[in-house]
Amino acid sequence: MTRDTVTARVLRKDLHPRGGISHRVTEGVSRILFLLFACVSILSVLTIVLFLLVQGVPALSEIGVTEFLFGSEWRPSADIYGVLTMVVGSLSVTAGAIIAGVPLALLTAIFLARFCPAPFYRVLKPVLRLMAGIPSVVYGFFGLTVIVPILYNVFGSGKGILSASVLLGMMILPTVAEVSENALRAVPGSYYEGALALGATPEAGVFSVVLPAARPGVSAAIVLGIGRAIGEATAVVMVAGNQPVLPDGLLSGVRTLTANIVLEMSYAADLHLGALIATGIVLFVFVLLTNVALAALRHTGRQK
Amino acid sequence: MKTAIGGAAVRRVTGKCAGLQRRALAHPGSVILRMLVYGAGILTAALCLFLVGTVLVRGIPALKPSLFAFTSNSETLSMLPSVFNTLEMIFLTLLIALPVGLGTAVYLTEYASRASRLVSLLRMAVETLQGLPSVLFGLFGYLLFVTAFGWGYSMMAGVLTLVLIILPVLIRTAEEAILSVPDSYREGSYALGAGRLRTVFRVILPAALPGILGGVVLSVGRIVGETAALIFTAGTAVSYFTGDVMGAGRTLAVHLYALWNEGLSTSEAYATAVILLVFAVVINALSEYLTGKLRKRYAE
Numbered sequence: 001m002t003r004d005t006v007t008a009r010v011l012r013k014d015l016h017p018r019g020g021i022s023h024r025v026t027e028g029v030s031r032i033l034f035l036l037f038a039c040v041s042i043l044s045v046l047t048i049v050l051f052l053l054v055q056g057v058p059a060l061s062e063i064g065v066t067e068f069l070f071g072s073e074w075r076p077s078a079d080i081y082g083v084l085t086m087v088v089g090s091l092s093v094t095a096g097a098i099i100a101g102v103p104l105a106l107l108t109a110i111f112l113a114r115f116c117p118a119p120f121y122r123v124l125k126p127v128l129r130l131m132a133g134i135p136s137v138v139y140g141f142f143g144l145t146v147i148v149p150i151l152y153n154v155f156g157s158g159k160g161i162l163s164a165s166v167l168l169g170m171m172i173l174p175t176v177a178e179v180s181e182n183a184l185r186a187v188p189g190s191y192y193e194g195a196l197a198l199g200a201t202p203e204a205g206v207f208s209v210v211l212p213a214a215r216p217g218v219s220a221a222i223v224l225g226i227g228r229a230i231g232e233a234t235a236v237v238m239v240a241g242n243q244p245v246l247p248d249g250l251l252s253g254v255r256t257l258t259a260n261i262v263l264e265m266s267y268a269a270d271l272h273l274g275a276l277i278a279t280g281i282v283l284f285v286f287v288l289l290t291n292v293a294l295a296a297l298r299h300t301g302r303q304k
Numbered sequence: 305m306k307t308a309i310g311g312a313a314v315r316r317v318t319g320k321c322a323g324l325q326r327r328a329l330a331h332p333g334s335v336i337l338r339m340l341v342y343g344a345g346i347l348t349a350a351l352c353l354f355l356v357g358t359v360l361v362r363g364i365p366a367l368k369p370s371l372f373a374f375t376s377n378s379e380t381l382s383m384l385p386s387v388f389n390t391l392e393m394i395f396l397t398l399l400i401a402l403p404v405g406l407g408t409a410v411y412l413t414e415y416a417s418r419a420s421r422l423v424s425l426l427r428m429a430v431e432t433l434q435g436l437p438s439v440l441f442g443l444f445g446y447l448l449f450v451t452a453f454g455w456g457y458s459m460m461a462g463v464l465t466l467v468l469i470i471l472p473v474l475i476r477t478a479e480e481a482i483l484s485v486p487d488s489y490r491e492g493s494y495a496l497g498a499g500r501l502r503t504v505f506r507v508i509l510p511a512a513l514p515g516i517l518g519g520v521v522l523s524v525g526r527i528v529g530e531t532a533a534l535i536f537t538a539g540t541a542v543s544y545f546t547g548d549v550m551g552a553g554r555t556l557a558v559h560l561y562a563l564w565n566e567g568l569s570t571s572e573a574y575a576t577a578v579i580l581l582v583f584a585v586v587i588n589a590l591s592e593y594l595t596g597k598l599r600k601r602y603a604e
Binding site: 023026027030031033034035036037038040041042044045047048051052055103104105107108110111112114115116120123124126127128129130131133134135136137138139140141142144145146170173177201202203204207227230231232233234238258261262265266276277280283284287288290291294295 | 331333334335337338340341342343344345347348349351352353355356358359362403404405406407408410411412414415416422425426429430431432433435436437438439440441442443444446447448468471472475499500501525528529530531532535536557558560561564570573574577580581584585587588591592
């Protein structure tokens with residue numbers, strides 16, 4: 001709002017004292033240039049949406065929307081394309097990631113925001129940042145060579161929903177923890193002090209007063225985690241098993257929407273390629289839903 | 305008198321200890337919660353150390369000179385060409401994305417009026433781009449650059465796909481950095497007779513530099529770690545580094561992915577993971593340093 005000072009208003013009308021012709025031309029040209037740069041993002045999004053739709057929708061109508069969405073068989077060799085197994089796969093590993101990662105992330109966020117001794121904070125915080133910065137392919141490789149063998153030794157089956165969930169849980173942990181920590185820190189200190197004054201223990205004050213007050217921010221963190229988990233491709237491909245079948249348990253292998261694209265793009269053509277693009281459209285819709293939820297949560301957070 | 309005071313002090317101290325004990329008995333829930341919270345913090349740190357430790361312990365012994373040979377084939381599995389490809393990818397992507405990202409941020413903060421329809425459209429576009437999974441960028445890059453433009457698997461297709469991925473990061477961080485420049489800077493510049501363009505380049509952007517660099521560092525992190533968007537745009541070809549923009553080339557992360565995909569030895573893959581980890585640590589340290597600098601600059 002400070003931008004709406006007299007200076008800004010003068011500038012908007014281009015009433016600047018040094019308003020010679022050449023000066024005005026450079027100012028005008030640069031304004032248009034900046035505007036063009038700004039349009040790049042908008043054009044990119046439009047092109048992406050357009051390309052996916054134009055190339056995916058014909059395949060979708062050839063296969064049949066219901067057959068595609070609710071068909072549980074994916075056999076490109078016979079031109080049978082149903083993505084139900086992958087929708088279930090994506091949803092189950094995402095749910096698993098939330099169950100595995102969010103409780104730990106929230107408790108870590110509470111620890112960081114309220115209980116962490118300063119020396120430990122200086123260690124834990126960079127550690128979390130590093131964890132967020134490690135490439136997903138390294139996570140995938142770690143999952144493949146550490147998590148999968150452990151699960152194999154314990155349960156007799158390695159790659160599947162469980163391994164993917166644990167790995168994705170680890171991957172979303174730093175993001176969810178950091179965003180939640182910020183949300184917890186944004187709660188006014190008076191809330192906590194009020195709770196203590198009313199006789200609450202510090203723990204009770206945090207869990208029953210501060211945490212509920214930070215709910216929009218914490219929910220946004222979780223939705224952010226959901227978006228990450230559902231969109232992750234590389235790491236999931238390496239540990240989920242990738243069988244396009246309906247899972248019958250935590251240990252059964254699944255193929256996610258992202259994995260389907262990554263696995264088959266290299267040799268897909270014609271209707272097969274179209275079906276993969278349509279898979280991308282389904283993924284896009286899921287991601288868009290999480291984006292809308294995120295925007296709504298941010299909005300309520302701001303109103304508070 | 306003396307003993308009475310001493311007695312009071314003792315009573316106070318014992319009272320405190322008893323209070324703690326009483327609290328544990330009266331509020332077992334609080335004690336459990338506290339233990340849970342501390343346990344979570346320790347477990348999170350342990351998880352990360354376990355991840356990093358595993359990569360280092362298995363990867364460092366696997367590092368051998370042949371992994372850094374100039375030519376990569378099934379015998380050497382050298383990662384050096386991939387390292388060079390990664391550096392080329394970083395350079396070219398930033399070369400294109402930086403002017404666009406900075407220009408957008410400058411337009412948003414210094415030129416556009418807040419309520420304009422274009423601005424809200426732009427914000428929506430940036431948010432959408434930011435939320436898209438990289439595999440969709442890869443799909444799009446494949447359809448547009450590789451197929452429709454007929455470039456085939458090429459560094460350029462990878463670069464342009466990566467530009468789309470890092471653009472929202474650059475725009476957001478630059479916008480934040482520019483907004484944190486105090487208005488007095490602008491007013492001072494205008495009062496000295498500078499035009500808007502000169503103010504942007506001579507006053508605002510230099511003042512916002514640490515924040516902008518922070519965004520650049522974040523972007524480099526995205527580029528180094530990216531796989532899903534590059535497999536089908538820049539391709540997985542590798543033999544030796546050519547620098548050819550229209551030729552295919554795998555980055556280091558894609559190299560690790562390809563080692564897995566081709567079912568080759570895990571020790572070479574772990575060695576590659578070590579180098580990726582080094583990249584991540586350096587990028588992280590740089591980013592910490594820059595945010596620290598930024599905080600110091602506007603702390604007053």
